Amino acid sequence: MKIARIMLSAAMLLQPFQAGAREQADVLIRHATVIDVEHARTIPDQAIATRGEKIVAVGDDAEVAKAWGAGREVDGKGRFLIPGLWDMHMHFGGGPDLAEENKALLPLYVAYGITTIRDCAGDMPYDVLGWRQEIADGKLFGPRLLTSGPKIEGIKPVWKGTLETGSEADVDAAVAKLAGLKVDFVKITDSTLKPELFLYAVGKVRAAGLRASGHIPMALTVGQAVDAGISSIEHLSYAYKAGVKDEARIAADFGAGRIDRAQAQAELAAGFDPATAMASYARLRDRGVFVTPTLNIERTLAYLDSDDHSKDAFLGLIGPGIRKTYQWRIDRSAKATPGEIEARHQQYQKTAAVMPMLEKAGVTIMAGTDAGFLNSFDYPGLALHQELALYVKNGLSPAGALAAATRAGPKWFGVLDRYGSVEKGKQADLLLLDRNPLEDISATQSIDTVILRGAVQDRTALDRLLAEARAKVARWDAEMAK
Numbered sequence: 151m152k153i154a155r156i157m158l159s160a161a162m163l164l165q166p167f168q169a170g171a172r173e174q175a176d177v178l179i180r181h182a183t184v185i186d187v188e189h190a191r192t193i194p195d196q197a198i199a200t201r202g203e204k205i206v207a208v209g210d211d212a213e214v215a216k217a218w219g220a221g222r223e224v225d226g227k228g229r230f231l232i233p234g235l236w237d238m239h240m241h242f243g244g245g246p247d248l249a250e251e252n253k254a255l256l257p258l259y260v261a262y263g264i265t266t267i268r269d270c271a272g273d274m275p276y277d278v279l280g281w282r283q284e285i286a287d288g289k290l291f292g293p294r295l296l297t298s299g300p301k302i303e304g305i306k307p308v309w310k311g312t313l314e315t316g317s318e319a320d321v322d323a324a325v326a327k328l329a330g331l332k333v334d335f336v337k338i339t340d341s342t343l344k345p346e347l348f349l350y351a352v353g354k355v356r357a358a359g360l361r362a363s364g365h366i367p368m369a370l371t372v373g374q375a376v377d378a379g380i381s382s383i384e385h386l387s388y389a390y391k392a393g394v395k396d397e398a399r400i401a402a403d404f405g406a407g408r409i410d411r412a413q414a415q416a417e418l419a420a421g422f423d424p425a426t427a428m429a430s431y432a433r434l435r436d437r438g439v440f441v442t443p444t445l446n447i448e449r450t451l452a453y454l455d456s457d458d459h460s461k462d463a464f465l466g467l468i469g470p471g472i473r474k475t476y477q478w479r480i481d482r483s484a485k486a487t488p489g490e491i492e493a494r495h496q497q498y499q500k501t502a503a504v505m506p507m508l509e510k511a512g513v514t515i516m517a518g519t520d521a522g523f524l525n526s527f528d529y530p531g532l533a534l535h536q537e538l539a540l541y542v543k544n545g546l547s548p549a550g551a552l553a554a555a556t557r558a559g560p561k562w563f564g565v566l567d568r569y570g571s572v573e574k575g576k577q578a579d580l581l582l583l584d585r586n587p588l589e590d591i592s593a594t595q596s597i598d599t600v601i602l603r604g605a606v607q608d609r610t611a612l613d614r615l616l617a618e619a620r621a622k623v624a625r626w627d628a629e630m631a632k
């Protein structure tokens with residue numbers, strides 16, 4: 151009797167592992183080729199099970215399908231599965247009246263496979279902090295939102311929505327406030343911030359256990375910002391500047407008022423030296439400083455003279471208020487002389503050419519677009535795909551470009567254990583593509599399905615998101631026309 155009872159218990163324990171008793175997942179993707187971005191390789195005929203927001207199984211299709219049943223199956227045959235994309239540099243803003251238009255950009259990111267965005271500060275930081283919470287709570291549809299909150303600036307800066315600082319005590323108060331807001335990182339810009347306070351702020355931010363990024367004042371070298379502890383260099387132009395042989399002398403001359411900004415920029419433009427650059431980039435690598443190129447906006451602005459964007463279909467997805475903020479850069483560009491236009495083209499080409507040097511030096515490149523208000527024709531969602539195409543065009547491997555958009559962001563935020571690969575235990579943020587992005591980076595745009603926090607958005611659902619966004623913008627346009 152006793153023995154029989156023990157045998158019965160053993161049988162019950164074994165039961166889940168017997169044929170027919172499958173574990174239940176929410177979603178099962180069948181027969182997909184998984185892209186292992188880290189090792190630039192493909193793993194064919196895989197099944198991926200997700201439950202809630204997590205991946206619960208990945209393996210040979212036959213084995214996983216035997217062990218797991220699911221409420222929904224997704225056909226991955228002939229398709230390629232990558233981790234969700236991260237846009238590590240975008241902005242919400244344009245004034246308090248544009249909150250709804252900015253909020254309406256969130257579904258566009260999802261429709262283009264971007265599952266995490268990093269807002270690098272604008273003029274509506276408290277709205278954005280609210281959206282971050284609503285998205286996390288499942289009350290607002292959008293990609294995971296990480297934000298700097300209000301940026302640290304000097305007194306009476308060009309930018310609105312900032313924490314103005316004119317002394318070390320001001321900086322201390324600003325950092326304490328940002329820590330209280332539980333911002334995801336800190337952005338520091340320099341339109342009026344004193345250079346010594348910039349360095350002080352970077353140090354204070356790091357001491358508070360936060361990451362610091364920003365625009366480095368002209369009177370400082372990139373190396374000084376690196377030594378102070380800056381966590382990432384935003385915009386490739388600063389990486390170019392770090393490769394200028396006389397950077398320290400030019401910074402000192404500018405700081406002392408011996409040359410103006412235009413003169414300093416002209417000297418920097420003419421002074422790039424590959425050996426200096428490689429030494430600077432080795433320092434970035436050693437200090438773990440990442441670079442966010444934002445090449446798409448650099449290219450778009452450099453070629454506003456020759457590229458006609460007036461018929462871009464994507465304009466139909468951008469609200470009229472945000473479209474209006476584009477005009478500032480367009481007007482500024484229209485005033486340029488032929489000589490200035492030519493110089494702009496050349497500077498873009500020279501700056502883009504540092505991409506493979508960064509890769510060679512082992513610097514982690516983080517994909518970011520600068521999309522949002524002000525930045526003309528740099529479209530939320532689409533821009534990241536254009537950004538990756540520019541990386542490859544300028545010398546990165548497709549795998550390197552993919553890593554910049556899937557692994558670098560999680561690595562920078564210290565969450566690579568939860569994001570950045572298609573593995574058991576990781577977040578179910580996934581893209582199923584029709585073509586192989588390791589062969590052609592433009593394949594990131596061949597999106598069949600997006601899985602966001604475990605929820606399936608198939609092509610029909612993604613097209614519906616875009617149609618709804620287009621209809622909303624059309625309604626706003628009609629109201630404006632009244």
Ligand SMILES: [Zn+2]
Nearest residue numbers: 239241270520
């Ligand atoms: Zn920016």
